[in-house]
Amino acid sequence: MTGAASGLARAVALKLAALGADLCIVDLNAAALDATANDARSLGCAVEPVATDLARPENCILAVDRAIARFGRLDALCNIAGVLSFSPFTQVTAAQLHTTLAVNFSAPFFLSQAAIPHLLATNGAIVNVASAAAFIGEAYLAAYAASKAALVSLTKSLAMEYAKTSLRVSAVAPGGMETGMGAEIGGFKGDLDVGLIQRYSGLRGRVSVDDVAEMIALLASEQSGAFHGGCVHMDAGISAG
Ligand SMILES: NC(=O)c1ccc[n+]([C@@H]2O[C@H](COP(=O)([O-])OP(=O)(O)OC[C@H]3O[C@@H](n4cnc5c(N)ncnc54)[C@H](O)[C@@H]3O)[C@@H](O)[C@H]2O)c1
Incomplete structure (x- = not known):
């Protein structure tokens, strides 16, 4: 993950730790990752934390290798x-576009390439977290929205390519949640048209992180059954109209 x-x-x-899963968890932020690892261990599971920059394809391969080396399966x-x-x-830099x-998009692509041989051996699943931004235009988020639309497209193409196998591939598209990233939206200090942001802020407030986490845990499990190639919209109606 x-x-x-x-x-x-x-x-x-x-x-997932509370449900008894062992975890390989990956993030750029080593200190905060260790905190998650310790909290998950206290729930009784084994954890392999991998602190790495997933913007680099070789690190995506390394992360999957670490999971297999530790647990022997995925x-x-x-x-x-x-x-x-x-x-x-007009103010988006080349570096911002590249990193986004x-x-x-590229990290899920390379992680999937490395993981699929192992997932085929376990009747496993890929769950991609997209965004409502993949389905509607969002002012001031052009690069982000395009990256998430590409991730939904990847989800569908993998679902087709592996249609004759037991692999399940799905996506979840949340609306705005109360997280560090959620706080970043609107954090820009320059001249913005707030009405354009309200357009995709929704009528029901923030989406519950816990609700979205529950859905991801379900899609990652064998109980997701026939759910393959689809995207679950969890945006409290933002993409509906
Ligand atoms: N928060 C929202 O409003 C919202 C809405 C829709 C979709 N999403 C999506 O949900 C997912 C989780 O976001 P979140 O809200 O928990 O944000 P977050 O900022 O709390 O978490 C994102 C995590 O990704 C890690 N990360 C960033 N760059 C990395 C890199 N190069 N290598 C490894 N790790 C890296 C960060 O360190 C951080 O821990 C994201 O894919 C986001 O696009 C969020």
């Missing part, structure tokens, strides 16, 4: 790590 130092992935890690890959730069379109695509 990627991104487990904070926010949504940390919640998923603790949920039942689910949860691609949850993500980055977001909130900025007017590398973490939000």
